[in-house]
Amino acid sequence: xxxxxxxxxxxxxxxxxxxxxxxxxxxxxxxxxxxxxxxxxxxxxxxxxxxxxxxxxxxxxxxxxxxxxxxxxxxxxxxxxxxxxxxxxxxxxxxxxxxx
Numbered sequence: 001x002x003x004x005x006x007x008x009x010x011x012x013x014x015x016x017x018x019x020x021x022x023x024x025x026x027x028x029x030x031x032x033x034x035x036x037x038x039x040x041x042x043x044x045x046x047x048x049x050x051x052x053x054x055x056x057x058x059x060x061x062x063x064x065x066x067x068x069x070x071x072x073x074x075x076x077x078x079x080x081x082x083x084x085x086x087x088x089x090x091x092x093x094x095x096x097x098x099x100x
Contacts, residue, residue, distance in 0.1 A: 003067035006038050006050065008060055014071040020044045024062055026054070036060060044082035048075040076091045 001065055003017025006024060016022050018040035024039045038050035054060070094100045 003065055003069050003070070004038075006036075006060070007063075008036065008050070008052070008054075009058055013061075013063075015065065015069065016040060016098070017070055018047065020064040023065060028054075041088065044079040044086070046077040046079075047073050049073055050076050051054040062063055062080045087097075 001017050001019075003015060004022060004024060005013045005015050007013035016038055020041045020043065022040040023038070027033075027035045028039070034054040036050060036052060036054055037048070039046065039048040041047070049085075051074065091100070
């Protein structure tokens with residue numbers, strides 16, 4: 001799968017991809033300061049790999065790569081309504097089969 005390798009200064013790069021959406025956003029000249037956000041969407045969850053402030057002179061390198069292993073996330077947020085809907089569908093399916 002195609003993804004991105006994102007490196008900030010001399011930090012180890014993070015390797016990201018998602019079957020839905022992968023995004024690298026750099027906020028500059030914002031009231032809350034300059035920052036970089038590397039994240040994505042995967043079905044019913046929001047994934048964050050990098051969310052940090054930038055300062056003058058920081059170097060950001062983004063490289064398109066073939067991805068076999070994705071870097072660990074720093075935060076993952078789930079859509080509770082979507083999870084509940086999936087639960088209800090699976091529960092109905094299992095009840096119809098007499099398994100619960």
